[in-house]
Amino acid sequence: DAKTTQPPSMDCAEGRAANLPCNHSTISGNEYVYWYRQIHSQGPQYIIHGLKNNETNEMASLIITEDRKSSTLILPHATLRDTAVYYCIVRARWGKLQFGAGTQVVVTP
């Protein structure tokens, strides 16, 4: 599985959009981009995934560049409950999840 690069931390003001970048320059054609988050003392929670098209669900939007070498997770209106570690993972459809260190997002009032 390809590896990803994420900033170690970022802050976001409550009510503002949070844009979380991820680089995955060695992604293969059959690998999806997944995002999970982990709130302190809980297991990871699925957020969204995509192959090449942009995706949106009730939690977030995922923007994947045309060359698929990077992506951005957008939390449209961050709340205090969005404070968590966010993991960007590339994964073949039947493959294991390989977590990196993720991005620690702190949402401040």
Added chain:
Amino acid sequence: ETGVTQSPTHLIKTRGQQVTLRCSSQSGHNTVSWYQQALGQGPQFIFQYYREEENGRGNFPPRFSGLQFPNYSSELNVNALELDDSALYLCASSPEGGNEKLFFGSGTQLSVL
């Protein structure tokens, strides 16, 4: 709510002992995977079970073993515990074959003294 439950929530063992951790998968999910998460790091894949058979394994020694039962619940067994085995152990379940989303439990915190 994910519906994945793990027991116990916390456990303390001494070096050399053996431990069994348990996981009940979400209803309708036949695939279970286990992850180890050391403090300050992301979870690391241990292995996955699909319909009672192991069908994928990460870079963990044979003293890490598992089982999946006909009701798709699962156990993780670790023999000859080492201090470095201290970690949060996460179980995740998913529908057929492990595709798409994984649903994680809250984990078992294992401390090896």
